[in-house]
Each structure stands twice: as C-alpha cells, then as structure tokens.
Amino acid sequence: MAVLPIIEDSSDELTAIFKDLHAHPEIGFQEVRTSAIVAEKLKEYGVDEVHTGLGQTGVVGIIKGNREGSRRIGLRADMDALPIHEETNLAYASTNAGVMHACGHDSHTTMLLGAAKHLAQTRDFAGTAVLIFQPAEEGLGGARDMLKDGLFDKFPCDEIYGMHNMPNGAPGTVGICKGAAMAGASFFDIKVKGKGSHAAMPHQSRDPLVIASALVGSLQTILSRNVPPLDTCVLSVTQLHAGSAYNIVPDTATLAGTIRYFKDEVIQLAETRIKELCAGFATAYSVEISVEIRNVFDVLMNDSDLSDAYMEAASDIVGKENISGTDEPATGSEDFADMLKVVPGAYCRIGHSGTTGLHNPSFFLDPDVLPVGASIMARIVERRLSA
Incomplete structure (x- = not known):
C-alpha cells in the first residue's frame, strides 16, 4: 500500500x-x-x-x-x-x-x-x-x-x-x-381512499387495507409479466400505512416504494403499468386511488x-x-x-x-x-x- x-x-x-x-x-x-x-x-x-x-x-x-x-x-x-x-x-x-x-x-x-x-x-x-x-x-x-x-x-x-x-x-x-454503473431510481406514493366502518361490520366499508394489500402483489407482475426478461428492473414496495385502532376499518391506506432501472424505456413502462393497475383497482373496488411518481436519481x-x-x-x-x-x-x-x-x-x-x-x-x-x-x-x- x-x-x-x-x-x-x-x-x-x-x-x-x-x-x-x-x-x-x-x-x-x-x-x-x-x-x-x-x-x-x-x-x-x-x-x-x-x-x-x-x-x-x-x-x-x-x-x-x-x-x-x-x-x-x-x-x-x-x-x-x-x-x-x-x-x-x-x-x-x-x-x-x-x-x-x-x-x-x-x-x-x-x-x-x-x-x-x-x-x-x-x-x-x-x-x-x-x-x-x-x-x-x-x-x-x-x-x-x-x-x-x-x-x-x-x-x-x-x-x-x-x-x-x-x-x-x-x-x-x-x-x-x-x-x-448504477441504476436510476424513481419513488412512488399511492393513496387508496376507501370507506371506513366499524371493524365488526366490514360489509359497510370499502376496505382500503384489503385493496392496498392486493395492489402490493399485483405491482410485482410488472416485473414478471411486463418488463422484458433480459432488462433489469427492481420494484419494491417499502411502506404500507393504514389504520388507527383495532376496531376500525380505516378510510385510507398509503403505499410507497421505489423503482430501479437502467433504461428509459423500462422506467416508462413501469410507471405506465403502475398507473394502469391503480386505475383498474379503483374501478374494480369503487374507490379513489391517486398515484405520484417522481424521478430521484438518473442512471x-x-x-x-x-x-x-x-x-x-x-x-x-x-x-x-x-x-x-x-x-x-x-x-x-x-x-x-x-x-x-x-x-x-x-x-x-x-x-x-x-x-x-x-x-x-x-x-x-x-x-x-x-x-x-x-x-x-x-x-x-x-x-x-x-x-
């Protein structure tokens, strides 16, 4: 040395x-x-x-x-x-x-x-x-x-x-x-606005926690079914926040996470699919889902x-x-x-x-x-x- x-x-x-x-x-x-x-x-x-x-x-x-x-x-x-x-x-x-x-x-x-x-x-x-x-x-x-x-x-x-x-x-x-040498990155925030209720009467709710949980799994299909296998992409949901008590179905749930990529077309695809999935879930469950995606790092x-x-x-x-x-x-x-x-x-x-x-x-x-x-x-x- x-x-x-x-x-x-x-x-x-x-x-x-x-x-x-x-x-x-x-x-x-x-x-x-x-x-x-x-x-x-x-x-x-x-x-x-x-x-x-x-x-x-x-x-x-x-x-x-x-x-x-x-x-x-x-x-x-x-x-x-x-x-x-x-x-x-x-x-x-x-x-x-x-x-x-x-x-x-x-x-x-x-x-x-x-x-x-x-x-x-x-x-x-x-x-x-x-x-x-x-x-x-x-x-x-x-x-x-x-x-x-x-x-x-x-x-x-x-x-x-x-x-x-x-x-x-x-x-x-x-x-x-x-x-x-190092991936570009975008951060995303997703808010599911459902309908709260008493936890003993969940049929009166549009449970944002159930919807958000299902959305976490569906977001992973972007990698397995949309991104070409030879392209690198990472999509990680790193936060899920909802609820305030044992006996309340909450009104809202929020998700947050990151996408890592090496090609512009890959991040564009991932962002488009996130928005499409959220729009589909909003229609399927009759709730409002907002999406914010922001680029934080370039490749x-x-x-x-x-x-x-x-x-x-x-x-x-x-x-x-x-x-x-x-x-x-x-x-x-x-x-x-x-x-x-x-x-x-x-x-x-x-x-x-x-x-x-x-x-x-x-x-x-x-x-x-x-x-x-x-x-x-x-x-x-x-x-x-x-x-």
Missing part, C-alpha cells in the same frame, strides 16, 4: 474527524455542523477559496496547482446521514437519536478532506482542483440543488470523480464498472476512458493486483449521476473491513480505509493535471 506521505502522517487526524462526524450525523440539507467543519478544515489546510451555501449546505473548495494550466478536475463527496437508529455500540456511535451514518458518507467527507490537505500542501499539478462537498444525496436531490445553484457555471470542471465505500471484507481493493454513467484513468491512479496507491475494471452494475442509486450528466467522469468503489450491508443499523466502516481513499482522490488530480 503506497498511501501518500502527508495523508499517512494525518491518519490520526482523519480518524478523529471521521469519528466526530459519525457521532454527529445530520440528515440531508441539515448538514450545518458538518459543512461548518468542512469549511473550517479547508481554510486550515490552506485551500485557496472556500465557498459555502451552494445547494443550501454544500461547500466548494478551490486549490490551484503550482504550475500554470487551464484544466480543472472535480472531486466530490457527500455529507448526509440516514434516518436510522444506530445499533453498533461503537464508542463514537451517533449521539443524534434516529439518525446514523449508515452509508459511509462520513468517510467520503473525511477522505476528501484528506485529499484537500495533501493537494493544498504539495500543489504538484498544473491547473485547478475543485473540491465539492455535497449535501442530501439520500434521495433528497442534493446534487440537483447544487447544479441549480450554478455549481459548474461558478466552478467549471473538465472531469469529475467520486468514490463510495464498499463493506465487502476486502480492504484495499478498488473496483469500477464502465458505462451504466450513473461512467466514462470508459476516465474509468481507466481512475483505476490507474488507484493502482498507484493499492497496486494493480487490487484493482478491478470489470465490476458488475449495481441496482443501488447515486445522485452523483446528475453531475456526470453535465461533466464526464467516473465513480469507483473502495473495499473495507466489515460485511454488514449499507443502510443497516449495525453497519460498520473501518477507519483504516480513510487514508487509502484520500490518497486515490489526490492521486487522480495529480495524474490528470500532470502536464
């Missing part, structure tokens, strides 16, 4: 930052404390410019190399946590009840700070590094908010790179999927040549034997995809100890990965701005 010296010497500091962020997680667009720490550290490290408030709580840092150059390389990390109650029993576990860094964004923020410290001290590149600390990645549209605020108009980039931790029990490994597209460049930079740190350029696409989603629609770039995964999955209350991220990820992010800037 060839961790960059300044970053290696800062390992204890990076671990302390990571543990502090982990202990004080903040939901998307509420990362006030986190963004303040980021801005303070960037200034402490001697970053040339520090801009706050982009996309509400986003931060952007600018570092100029010690040689003239017009090219600009972007590095991006997300900062938000999830509405999950932590169950790790770590000494630095979340102090905010019901909020947890269960996806590793605290590590992403820390890694980019480590890269910033190295780049600001060495400046061994020709051009400019643009450091983007993004809020609200977890389905709240943080990337889109930053773009709406003029992210790449104010801070143009020729290329941009991101990274995500992977709890695969294989520390020091780095992988990438060229092309369509994440990794540029092939820049993926190769990213893996070359990573191999400088972890060795070629720990690099994979043929990872499979993931049905998870990532709003870095919105930035990649504007600026070409690549997004890789870095392995670490621990195998509890993401978005789990027992998720654990080994801090040993921090200097590795930070070094890779710094190295891609140095490689791409070497001339």
Whole structure:
C-alpha cells in the first residue's frame, strides 16, 4: 500500500474527524455542523477559496496547482446521514437519536478532506482542483440543488470523480464498472381512499387495507409479466400505512416504494403499468386511488476512458493486483449521476473491513480505509493535471 506521505502522517487526524462526524450525523440539507467543519478544515489546510451555501449546505473548495494550466478536475463527496437508529455500540456511535451514518458518507467527507490537505500542501499539478462537498444525496436531490445553484457555471470542471465505500471484507481493493454503473431510481406514493366502518361490520366499508394489500402483489407482475426478461428492473414496495385502532376499518391506506432501472424505456413502462393497475383497482373496488411518481436519481454513467484513468491512479496507491475494471452494475442509486450528466467522469468503489450491508443499523466502516481513499482522490488530480 503506497498511501501518500502527508495523508499517512494525518491518519490520526482523519480518524478523529471521521469519528466526530459519525457521532454527529445530520440528515440531508441539515448538514450545518458538518459543512461548518468542512469549511473550517479547508481554510486550515490552506485551500485557496472556500465557498459555502451552494445547494443550501454544500461547500466548494478551490486549490490551484503550482504550475500554470487551464484544466480543472472535480472531486466530490457527500455529507448526509440516514434516518436510522444506530445499533453498533461503537464508542463514537451517533449521539443524534434516529439518525446514523449508515452509508459511509462520513468517510467520503473525511477522505476528501484528506485529499484537500495533501493537494493544498504539495500543489504538484498544473491547473485547478475543485473540491465539492455535497449535501442530501439520500434521495433528497442534493446534487440537483447544487447544479441549480450554478455549481459548474461558478466552478467549471473538465472531469469529475467520486468514490463510495464498499463493506465487502476486502480492504484495499478498488473496483469500477464502465458505462451504466448504477441504476436510476424513481419513488412512488399511492393513496387508496376507501370507506371506513366499524371493524365488526366490514360489509359497510370499502376496505382500503384489503385493496392496498392486493395492489402490493399485483405491482410485482410488472416485473414478471411486463418488463422484458433480459432488462433489469427492481420494484419494491417499502411502506404500507393504514389504520388507527383495532376496531376500525380505516378510510385510507398509503403505499410507497421505489423503482430501479437502467433504461428509459423500462422506467416508462413501469410507471405506465403502475398507473394502469391503480386505475383498474379503483374501478374494480369503487374507490379513489391517486398515484405520484417522481424521478430521484438518473442512471450513473461512467466514462470508459476516465474509468481507466481512475483505476490507474488507484493502482498507484493499492497496486494493480487490487484493482478491478470489470465490476458488475449495481441496482443501488447515486445522485452523483446528475453531475456526470453535465461533466464526464467516473465513480469507483473502495473495499473495507466489515460485511454488514449499507443502510443497516449495525453497519460498520473501518477507519483504516480513510487514508487509502484520500490518497486515490489526490492521486487522480495529480495524474490528470500532470502536464
């Protein structure tokens, strides 16, 4: 492992930052404390410019190399946590009840700070590094908010790179999927408005719970009978809410969930069938059913040549034997995809100890990965701005 010296010497500091962020997680667009720490550290490290408030709580840092150059390389990390109650029993576990860094964004923020410290001290590149600390990645549209605020108009980039931790029990490994690497996603909300009654007299009702339950099963036929077998689509109903007492048939029931996809025609088909099924159920049961579907994530597209460049930079740190350029696409989603629609770039995964999955209350991220990820992010800037 060839961790960059300044970053290696800062390992204890990076671990302390990571543990502090982990202990004080903040939901998307509420990362006030986190963004303040980021801005303070960037200034402490001697970053040339520090801009706050982009996309509400986003931060952007600018570092100029010690040689003239017009090219600009972007590095991006997300900062938000999830509405999950932590169950790790770590000494630095979340102090905010019901909020947890269960996806590793605290590590992403820390890694980019480590890269910033190295780049600001060495400046061994020709051009400019643009450091983007993004809020609200977890389905709240943080990337889109930053773009709406003029992210790449104010801070143009020729290329941009991101990274995500992977709890695969294989520390020091780095992988990438060229092309369509992560699924696009839409969220849906369905409301069944029936007719309530006394639970002892259900014949007087139009029971929305029975209708909603049947609808959950029917929605799965979209995958089994509508989506072509060789196309990837995931449709998960993740919420069903109804009722307030043991002896009341409720008036309403609500469903919510997500669709993941890699092709526009697949998401269009799925959305159409959801609306058609809901309309059919409304007619069959003489109730009202409303449907709201909203796109939240685009398909994440990794540029092939820049993926190769990213893996070359990573191999400088972890060795070629720990690099994979043929990872499979993931049905998870990532709003870095919105930035990649504007600026070409690549997004890789870095392995670490621990195998509890993401978005789990027992998720654990080994801090040993921090200097590795930070070094890779710094190295891609140095490689791409070497001339």
